[in-house]
Amino acid sequence: MDTGQKWMPTEITPGDAGVSPTPDGLLAHLATAEGLDDLLVERKALVFRGFGVTEGTVTAIMDRLLPDRLAYVHGNSPRTKVGANVYTSTEYPPEFTISMHNELSYANRWPSRLVFCCVLADMTGGATPLVDARLWLESLDDEVREAFAGGVRYTQNLHGGFGLGKSWQDTFETDDRGAVDEFLAGTEATWRWQDDGGLRVSQLRPATTRHPVTGVEVWFNQADQWHSATLGDETARAMAEVLRAEEMPQSVTYADGSPIPAEHVLQVRDRGLDNAVDVDWRLGDLLLIDNVLVGHGRRPFDGARRVLVGMS
Incomplete structure (x- = not known):
């Protein structure tokens, strides 16, 4: 059932932030941005696009956004740990849809926010759908x-x-x-x-x-x-x-x-999937979501896709 409501994550570009289109530019923006926590609660999800974040630079950005990252302990998705509590988003076979969910919602303790970063986007499909959990x-x-x-x-x-x-x-x-x-x-x-x-x-x-x-x-x-x-x-x-x-x-x-x-x-x-909106990945995109207000999933894809995730 589609209620017709139109919610979309908010996109933030270097032009919006008034900084260079680089990972350092994003770090500079995050260091001076006021009210980011309030903005995330209001908008539920933020897409930082055009900053060219890479696998080598994402940890410093996650350190700023997620200063106390959680280990993926008691998680049920297949993942690989690639850094300091940074993981592949999932290694579930690419031909399958991953339905909507809030991360670790089955656990006693769950993350309040997640950061995803696309470091390889040579694929067709593979969007991350988001759904307003309300x-x-x-x-x-x-x-x-x-x-x-x-x-x-x-x-x-x-x-x-x-x-x-x-x-x-x-x-x-x-x-x-x-x-x-x-x-x-x-x-x-x-x-x-x-x-x-x-x-x-x-x-x-x-x-x-x-x-x-x-x-x-x-x-x-x-x-x-x-x-x-x-x-x-x-x-x-x-x-x-x-x-x-x-x-x-x-x-x-x-x-x-x-x-x-x-x-x-x-x-x-x-109905979770029907009410979802897709974040179609571009190389270097970074997505910050409130893990209570927003559920996420994954669309099937062909080709090579690598999205990293951190939780806090």
């Missing part, structure tokens, strides 16, 4: 919103080195079980080490949240991405032949453990 919530049928009102329960089965999905070592960036126990102890999760060396983690989380500054309620969960209905019929059928529901690398139910109907998560996925 609009996403409002676009859902009353029945769906009410069904999710009690929250959701996420379950992860992380293997110990060999198996489907991610290992617990990659997920928590350590091979120390004690460090994982210590991390999870502070997350309100329940977990159990398996006899085969794997780890099962269960988390009860709300389906919506409120922005800490504006108070606006937004859709804020990843039930559709964790649900087998969004894997596609063939993939879901193949996995069901070898795994019980509780053995899937990741799965989701309502908070009380009852199953979420496929039509509910498909509506969530589709």
Whole structure:
């Protein structure tokens, strides 16, 4: 469903900022710009375009925008760490769409803002769609919103080195079980080490949240991405032949453990994408988003695409 509302991220160019079209120009602008935090809350997403940011210069800019970057601990997307808590945005196969989501919304602790930077753009497609998370919530049928009102329960089965999905070592960036126990102890999760060396983690989380500054309620969960209905019929059928529901690398139910109907998560996925606007990458673009007010995803692409991300 498309409500017809037109929200777009705000573009800032060297001409707008009155600085040179270089990474140093962007740094100079960020050093003197007043009210950037307020502007981000007001506009939800900012695209810095025309500054020619590169992989070699992006860390200094992230240091300015994200001074306390988070490690991608407990993340479920395949990524490679390329610097000081700087990662590839995803290594999910390029032929697939990544549906809309707020980063780490399934976790006890999530980033408030994200920075993406395009350092290779020799591709067709590959836009990053953004959706106003308030609009996403409002676009859902009353029945769906009410069904999710009690929250959701996420379950992860992380293997110990060999198996489907991610290992617990990659997920928590350590091979120390004690460090994982210590991390999870502070997350309100329940977990159990398996006899085969794997780890099962269960988390009860709300389906919506409120922005800490504006108070606006937004859709804020990843039930559709964790649900087998969004894997596609063939993939879901193949996995069901070898795994019980509780053995899937990741799965989701309502908070009380009852199953979420496929039509509910498909509506969530589709309306998020239907209401999204695309950021079509140009080489050197940098995108700053409020991770509560805006969900993001990825369009399929052909060719070579490299987008880096930092979180704070």
